[in-house]
Amino acid sequence: MHIKEEVKENMEFSGAPGHHPEGNSGKKIMDVSEITKPYQGPHPLTVTHRVRWGDCDPAGIIYTPKVLDYAVELVEVWNREVLGANWMKLNFEMGMGTPTVRAEVDFISPPAPDHEIISEIRVEKLGNSSITFLINGRDESGAEIYQARLVSCLIAQPDFKSIPFPDEFRARITAYRQACGDT
Amino acid sequence: MHIKEEVKENMEFSGAPGHHPEGNSGKKIMDVSEITKPYQGPHPLTVTHRVRWGDCDPAGIIYTPKVLDYAVELVEVWNREVLGANWMKLNFEMGMGTPTVRAEVDFISPPAPDHEIISEIRVEKLGNSSITFLINGRDESGAEIYQARLVSCLIAQPDFKSIPFPDEFRARITAYRQACGDT
Amino acid sequence: MHIKEEVKENMEFSGAPGHHPEGNSGKKIMDVSEITKPYQGPHPLTVTHRVRWGDCDPAGIIYTPKVLDYAVELVEVWNREVLGANWMKLNFEMGMGTPTVRAEVDFISPPAPDHEIISEIRVEKLGNSSITFLINGRDESGAEIYQARLVSCLIAQPDFKSIPFPDEFRARITAYRQACGDT
Amino acid sequence: MHIKEEVKENMEFSGAPGHHPEGNSGKKIMDVSEITKPYQGPHPLTVTHRVRWGDCDPAGIIYTPKVLDYAVELVEVWNREVLGANWMKLNFEMGMGTPTVRAEVDFISPPAPDHEIISEIRVEKLGNSSITFLINGRDESGAEIYQARLVSCLIAQPDFKSIPFPDEFRARITAYRQACGDT
Known part of the structure; x- marks a missing residue:
């Protein structure tokens, strides 16, 4: 285990970007029961990346921030x-x-172009309005x-204040964790 | 202070990418005294980014991995x-x-296109062969x-094993820390 | 001159992304006279990039799409x-x-990390609702x-159909072209 | 057909980056007969992208340079x-x-996050040392x-001067074009 197990408590995200002059203030929060059918895929969910030439730098290995980009893609797909x-x-x-409020990445072994990375995502912790993902990338040998x-x-717009996860979300997250053997 | 103050001890980077068939085995390590003249700029060194349209995502704020890219640029310029x-x-x-072996980022307030971020870089810790940078990005108001x-x-090529910082590097780093008031 | 001088006539951009459920249909087009004061900078406007390590690929030169990213930044700054x-x-x-409807790039000499590129932007052609920019990137020696x-x-939202440039925009563009010696 | 059918003749790429102090001068050009077995996949080769959140900008559509990045990936996979x-x-x-010496892109309809793009690559023209690819991206409806x-x-290292395609490469390219129905 490379990442220490502490997580920040009382995660708060208070910075409204404030760039949309009218925000999305006219949008009411939808009934989350209208969301799509339950996830039926593998637990944990995995995404495979084949490292691209353009993902790598002149040292011939993946450029550091690109690893975080891979990890964020896992969260995107998971959502x-x-x-x-x-x-x-x-x-x-x-x-x-x-919004992501904190990221930690341990770079264990640097992949080169055409290397395959199999990344899996688990929910490490579910707070009131925060969720902590743990993402592991491995090569084909593990x-x-x-x-x-x-x-x-x-968070909820337009003021970007943190809100509790709606019950439907919480139920899905809990089911995912259980199916991953994480609770 | 948003990032916890622990640093991993005995940082080790052992993963040789191994993609260059002959590596750089023919290169001898240069005398580091041949490097350029001492740094004369401000302490801490700062880089200003104006957030670009293409750095931002459909939410209208900076895309998470781009923040790490900004931070890595600070390290690039510092080197x-x-x-x-x-x-x-x-x-x-x-x-x-x-190679970067670990990254931690706290996303405190998300900038939007055209926002200016002034980032400064300090050396938080200097180990035998590892160095820990602390980078703070602020807006114009601080x-x-x-x-x-x-x-x-x-690390040294071709086997990518960690090596101690040469004396010339260590002297420069120590001088930088002192000028930043960090020792 | 590396790029052939033909430009597509009757440029049309008809593809509404249609992802915003309500579009921006509630926004009226502002009086463009409210825009900021006239441009006082150099003609042509220039932007200098110092090629970053992460902009380059394992061949040690800039990764092809990054050059277009630099050029698009010129258009962003120009706007x-x-x-x-x-x-x-x-x-x-x-x-x-x-929206950009067409891009052409000639890659004349590939820069490596830390190379400086001075890019300048000119308006080659102004149509009814289309504008053609010509951007030249040179090193310090020219x-x-x-x-x-x-x-x-x-284009105008919410249907993304092309519209004629408002008079205020047209006047600014014409003044810019004249100051660049392009008309 | 959105891209005009002219191609630059006598394509020349003369800009050696010159950043590797010793270049790759010690590398002899390998016998290309040692390359892998012939391509057995579909003609034309296709790559499907699902547009990522981070590929898009605040307008909610793909950021212009990212489209070129997709196209370059087709060339990478084709190679x-x-x-x-x-x-x-x-x-x-x-x-x-x-190295890419010229790129042209027509942006016909802008995709948004999660849209699928199916891109196919054909060889439009094979010169002495240049090759012209035509890449078409379509949505699921075509x-x-x-x-x-x-x-x-x-080009050949270390001087980066253009060289004729070796016979083995030429044979593969010709076979690919024929299988695509392009000759």
Whole structure:
């Protein structure tokens, strides 16, 4: 285990970007029961990346920030597949958002172009309005490539204050954790 | 202070990418006294980013991994300006490398397009072959936007094993820390 | 001159993304006379990039799509500085948009990390609702690095149909071209 | 057909990056008969992208340069699968390179997050040392999203001068074109 097990308590995300002059104030939060059918895929959900030439730097290995980009993609896919609401729907139909408030990445072994990385995502912790993901990337032999921990916070527009996860979301997250053997 | 103060001890970076069939085995490590003249700029070194349209996602705020990219740029500039050896020189003339082994980022307030971020970089800790950077990004009013901690490891090619910082590097780093008031 | 001088006539941009359920239909097009004061900078406007380590690929030179990213940044800055309306304002306050409909790039000499590229942007052609930019990137000695031609189209939300440039925009563009010696 | 059918004649790529102090001068060009077995996949080769949240900008549609990145990925995959030599092998074992010398992109209809783009790649023209790719991206209904033309040049290290395609490469390219119905 490369990432220490502490998580920040009382995660708060208070910074409204304030760039939309009218915000999304006219959007009411949708009934989350309208979201898509339950996730039926493997537990934990996995995404495979084949490292691209353009993902790597002149040292011939993956450029550091690209690893975080891979990890964030896991969270993006997880929201769509497991939570049942992709980020477009969550932001523009449901009036919510899930900004990342903290990221930790351990770079264990650097992949080169055409290397395959199999990443899996688990929910390490579910708070009132925060959720902590643990993402492990391994090569085809199972050797560790990176490990990332990402903490997101559920917020409501237009003021971007954190809100508790709705029951439907909480039920899905709990079911996912159980199916992953994490509770 | 958003990032906890623990640092991993005995940082080790053992993963040789192994993609260059002959590696750089023919390169001897240069005399580091040949590096450029001492850094004369401000302490701490700062870089200002104006957030670009393409750095932001459909939520209208900076896309999470881009913040790490900004922070890594601080380390890139610091290597060039303070250590006196940019990453091309370090990798292809000196037979070394400084892979990032761990990154932590706290996303405090999300910037939108055209927002300015002033980032400064300090050396939080200097180990035998590892170095820990603390990078703070603030807006023009001084309000915090993000904080990142990046741990790099000095390695030697072709086997990518960690090596102690050469004396010339260590002297420069120590001088930088002192000028920043960090020791 | 590396890019052939033909431009597509009757540029049309008809593809509404249609992802915002309600679009921006509630936004009226602002009076463009409210935009910022006239551009006072150099003609042509220039932006200098120092090629970053992460902009380059394992061949040690800039990764091809990154050159287009530099060129698009010129257009972004030009919109903000010369047109007086950055893309946030144009999209979210004025109910318009300027999607790129065509790009051409000639890659003349590939830069490596830390190379400086000085890019300048000129308006090659102004149509009814389309504008053609010619962007030249050179190194410090004046040697050509790339040349790009980008064609944008002014559209109005929510249906994303092309609209004629408002008089205030047209006056600014014409003044810019004259000051660049291009008319 | 959105891209005009002219191609630059006598494509020349003369800009050696010159950043590797010793270049790859010690590498002899490998016998290309050692490359992998012939391509057995579909003609034309296709790659499907699901547009990511981070590929899009605040307008909610794909950020312009990302489309070129998708197109370049097609060329990367084509080199690996059809030519039988990925860019690592081509650059670091065979002492060659295939820099892009020109790109043209028509942006026909802008995709949003989670949209699928099916891109196919054809060889439009094979010169002495240049090759012109035509890449078409369509959505699931077959509607055009973008079209790109990319011209690459085969070069030899360390001086980066263009060289004729070796017979083995030429044979593979010709077979691919025939199987695509393009000759």
